[in-house]
Amino acid sequence: xxxxxxxxxxxxxxxxxxxxxxxxxxxxxxxxxxxxxxxxxxxxxxxxxxxxxxxxxxxxxxxxxxxxxxxxxxxxxxxxxxxxxxxxxxxxxxxxxxxxxxxxxxxxxxxxxxxxxxxxxxxxxxxxxxxxxxxxxxxxxxxxxxxxxxxxxxxxxxxxxxxxxxxxxxxxxxxxxxxxxxxxxxxxxxxxxxxxxxxxxxxxxxxxxxxxxxxxxxxxxxxxxxxxxxxxxxxxxxxxxxxxxxxxxxxxxxxxxxxxxxxxxxxxxxxxxxxxxxxxxxxxxx
Amino acid sequence: xxxxxxxxxxxxxxxxxxxxxxxxxxxxxxxxxxxxxxxxxxxxxxxxxxxxxxxxxxxxxxxxxxxxxxxxxxxxxxxxxxxxxxxxxxxxxxxxxxxxxxxxxxxxxxxxxxxxxxxxxxxxxxxxxxxxxxxxxxxxxxxxxxxxxxxxxxxxxxxxxxxxxxxxxxxxxxxxxxxxxxxxxxxxxxxxxxxxxxxxxxxxxxxxxxxxxxxxxxx
Numbered sequence: 001x002x003x004x005x006x007x008x009x010x011x012x013x014x015x016x017x018x019x020x021x022x023x024x025x026x027x028x029x030x031x032x033x034x035x036x037x038x039x040x041x042x043x044x045x046x047x048x049x050x051x052x053x054x055x056x057x058x059x060x061x062x063x064x065x066x067x068x069x070x071x072x073x074x075x076x077x078x079x080x081x082x083x084x085x086x087x088x089x090x091x092x093x094x095x096x097x098x099x100x101x102x103x104x105x106x107x108x109x110x111x112x113x114x115x116x117x118x119x120x121x122x123x124x125x126x127x128x129x130x131x132x133x134x135x136x137x138x139x140x141x142x143x144x145x146x147x148x149x150x151x152x153x154x155x156x157x158x159x160x161x162x163x164x165x166x167x168x169x170x171x172x173x174x175x176x177x178x179x180x181x182x183x184x185x186x187x188x189x190x191x192x193x194x195x196x197x198x199x200x201x202x203x204x205x206x207x208x209x210x211x212x213x214x215x216x217x218x219x220x221x222x223x224x225x226x227x228x229x230x231x232x233x234x235x236x237x238x239x240x241x242x243x244x245x246x247x248x249x250x251x252x253x254x255x256x257x258x259x260x261x262x263x264x265x266x267x268x269x270x271x272x273x274x275x276x277x278x279x280x281x282x283x284x285x286x
Numbered sequence: 287x288x289x290x291x292x293x294x295x296x297x298x299x300x301x302x303x304x305x306x307x308x309x310x311x312x313x314x315x316x317x318x319x320x321x322x323x324x325x326x327x328x329x330x331x332x333x334x335x336x337x338x339x340x341x342x343x344x345x346x347x348x349x350x351x352x353x354x355x356x357x358x359x360x361x362x363x364x365x366x367x368x369x370x371x372x373x374x375x376x377x378x379x380x381x382x383x384x385x386x387x388x389x390x391x392x393x394x395x396x397x398x399x400x401x402x403x404x405x406x407x408x409x410x411x412x413x414x415x416x417x418x419x420x421x422x423x424x425x426x427x428x429x430x431x432x433x434x435x436x437x438x439x440x441x442x443x444x445x446x447x448x449x450x451x452x453x454x455x456x457x458x459x460x461x462x463x464x465x466x467x468x469x470x471x472x473x474x475x476x477x478x479x480x481x482x483x484x485x486x487x488x489x490x491x492x493x494x495x496x497x498x499x500x501x502x503x504x505x
Contacts, residue, residue, distance in 0.1 A: 021289075029288035039290060046296050061300070063340040102299030105342050105362045113411070114290045114302045120293075142293055151294035158292075159410055176293075212333065213340040214300040268337075 001028040003154035005192040005246045008147055012188035018140035020188070021147035040139045043109045047098070048123035050108045053064050054097025061103040064213040070097035073223070087130050088230060092223040094228035095122035098157055099219035112149045112158040115214045116172035118222035120145050123176035124183065133183055148178045148195050155247070156254035160207035161266040163257030169218075169225040170253065174198040176229035181236050190236040196246030198232035199253050206264035208271025210278040217272050295412055297356045300413055303388055304334065304341035307408025309361060310505045312350020314416055314428050315392040316403040317502050323351055323394035329380035332387035334408075344377050347390060351375070356412065386415075389502035414505075422473045423464045430459055430477040435490065436498040439465040439472040443495040447474060450489065456480045 001024070012020040023029045053059065055074060060067035070093050075083050077089025084092075098118035102108045111120040124138045148156065152171045157163035177194035181187075186194075202225070210216040236242070242249070263270035272278060297306040316323070328347050338344050342361070347365035351373065360367060363500050368375050381390055386407035393403045405418035416426050419434065426432050437443050444463060451458060457479040465472035482501065490499045 025289050029291075031288055036289065040293070043293055043296065060341070062342060085362070090451065105298050105300065105345070107296065107357055107359060108299050109294060109296050110302055110412075111294075114299050114306070117299070143289065146289040146292045150287055153287060153292065161410070211340060212337040214304075215340075219437070 005148065005151055005195060005250070009188045009192050011020045014202070017147075017188035017191050018144050018182055021143045024141075024147065033062055036143065037139065040142050041135070044106060044135060044138055045149060046109050048125060050098045050101045050106055050117070051094050051125055053106050054094075054101035059100055059104045059106070061100075061213070061215055062105070063211065063213055063215060065210065065213065066103045066219050067100050069216070070094075070100050084227070087126065088144055088227060091122050091126035091226045093231065094126055095119050095222040095226040096219055098122060099222035103213075103215045103219060108236035111145070112153065112171055112175065113160070114170050115160060115218050116168040116222060116225065118219070119169065119225040119229060120171035120179060121207065122222070122226045123180050124220065127180060127183055131184075137183050141183045143168045144182040144191060144262045145179040149175045151247075152250055152253075155250045157257055163254065164260045164265055165205040165207040165221060166199070166202050166253055168207065169221045170199055170202040171229070173202055173225040173229040176226060177232035177236070180229060180233035184233070184237055184280065186233075186237050192246045193240075193242040194233045194236035196242035196244060196249045197235045198228055199246075199249045200242070200244065201228055201232060203249075204256055206260060206271045207266040208264060209266065209268050210273045210275075212268035212273070216278070291411075292320070295356060297412065298342075298346075298358065298361045301341045302412040303408045303410055304337060304343050305346045305361075306356040306412035307388065307414050308334070308343045308346035308390065309350040309354065309356050310412065310414050311390055311404070311406040311408065311416075312392065312430060313348040313355070313505050314350070314406065314414070314502060315402065316351045316353050317505070318404060318419065318434065318500050319394050319396050319400060320404045320500060321396040321398060321400065322353075322371065323375075324397050325395040326351055326373060326375040327393040328375065328377045329391040329393070330377065331380050331382045331385050331389040331391070334388050334390055335379045338377070343390075345407055346374075347392065348375055351392070369441075415433060419473055422466060422471070424475045425462050426460075426475045428478055428502060430479070431481045431504060432502040433474070433476040433478060433482070434500045434502060435474040435476070435496055437472055437474065437496045439467075439469050440495055443472070444474065446493060446495070447476070447490065450486060451478070451482070454482060454486055456482050473480065481492060
C-alpha cells in the first residue's frame with residue numbers, strides 16, 4: 001500500500017474519500033466493514049465521555065499543574081465573552097477538556113496520541129453540535145482522519161520524542177482538518193489540502209513538556225490545535241488550494257523533526273520546560 | 287499499521303508510553319507469575335524514574351499487576367486496590383546500563399512462594415518489549431499470544447516443543463531461545479499466530495526437560 005495523500009485522493013474518485021478510506025482498510029489492512037463501524041462507534045462514545053468529564057471543575061492532574069480550566073473557557077464561549085465567537089470557543093474548550101481529562105488519568109482515545117487526544121474529537125463533536133451532524137457522518141470523519149494519520153505516521157512520525165509537537169498536535173490538527181472538510185461535504189482534494197494547510201501552519205512546533213509531564217503546554221496546545229484545524233479546513237473549503245503538495249509538506253515536517261535538537265523533543269529540557277518558572281514549580285496536588 | 291493504530295488505543299491517560307505501556311508491563315509480570323503477587327518491588331529507570339508520579343506510571347504498573355487492562359478506569363485507584371487486596375507494593379529508583387529510558391524492573395512474589403523478575407521497556411505508543419525474565423534475555427512484545435517455557439538446555443528440547451505445536455496446526459510467528467549456560471537453565475519465548483488449547487500446555491508441562499510453561503494472552 002502506497003502511503004500518500006495523492007493516492008488516497010485518486011482512490012476517492014467516484015466513491016468519495018470516506019468510502020475510499022474504508023475500502024483501503026478492508027483491502028490492505030484486513031479489517032472487516034462491520035468491525036470498522038463498531039469500533040469507531042465505541043471510539044466516538046469514549047471521545048464524548050472524555051469531553052463531558054473534562055468539564056468537571058474538580059478534574060485535576062496528579063501534579064496539580066492542570067485541570068479545571070476548560071469549564072471556564074466553555075462558560076466564556078457560551079456567555080459571549082470570547083473574541084473568537086461561540087463556535088470556535090466551544091471547540092477550543094472541548095479540546096482543553098479532553099486534554100485535561102487525559103492529564104487527570106481519564107479514559108481517552110489516543111488520536112493519534114494521548115498527548116494530542118483533544119483535537120480531533122473536539123473538532124467533530126463541536127461541528128456536530130453546530131450543524132446537526134449524525135453519528136454516522138462523524139464516523140466517516142474519524143475514518144478519513146485515521147487514513148490521513150496513517151499517511152503522516154508512515155511518511156513522517158506521530159511521536160513527539162521523534163518529531164516534536166508538530167508530529168503530535170500537528171498531526172492531530174491535520175487529521176481534524178481533513179475530517180472537518182469531510183463532514184462539511186468538501187472534496188477529497190480539499191481534505192488533502194486542509195491537511196497540508198494544517199501541517200504547514202504548525203510546522204516546527206517543538207515538544208517541550210514542563211517537568212516532562214503531558215500537561216503544560218500540551219493541554220493548551222490541544223485548544224490551539226483545534227483552532228488551527230478549523231482555519232485549515234476553512235481555507236480548503238473556500239476553494240483555496242494548498243500552495244505546496246500536501247505530501248511534500250508531510251515530508252518537510254519529518255525533515256524538520258529530524259533537525260530538532262533532542263532538547264526540543266519530549267525531553268523536558270528546552271522551550272517552555274526551560275522557563276525559570278517551570279523548573280521546580282509545585283502545584284496543589286503535591 | 288491500520289486505522290485503529292491511529293484512532294486508538296482507548297486508554298487511561300495521560301501517556302501512551304508512561305501509562306498504557308507501564309500497565310501492560312505490569313500485566314505481563316502478573317501473567318508470568320501466574321497468580322496475584324503478595325509482594326512487588328518496582329524499580330524505575332530513566333524517564334520513568336523522573337516522571338513516574340506525574341504520569342501515574344506507579345498506578346499503571348500496580349493496575350497491571352492486578353490484571354487490569356490499559357482502559358480500566360480502576361487504574362487511577364489501583365495502588366489502594368492493590369494494598370487492600372494484600373499486595374505489599376513499593377517503588378524505587380534504579381540505574382541500569384544501556385537500558386531504554388522508559389525501563390522498569392518488576393520483582394514479584396506470589397502467595398505460593400513463586401518469584402519472578404521481569405525487566406521491560408515501554409518503547410512508544412503503548413508498545414512494550416519484555417527484555418529479561420529472571421535475568422535471562424527474552425525479547426517479546428506481548429502483542430501476540432506468547433508461550434514462555436523454562437527448560438533445561440539439552441538436545442531435543444526445542445524440537446519436541448515445535449513438533450507439538452506443529453501437530454496442533456499452530457504456527458510460530460517468532461521464537462527466541464536463551465540459556466544461562468550450556469546444559470543449564472534456558473527459556474524459550476515463542477510468539478504464536480493461534481492460541482493453543484490448555485491441553486497442549488498440560489502436555490508440555492509433564493515433559494522432563496521442561497520446568498515451567500506460561501501462556502501469555504495478547505496484552
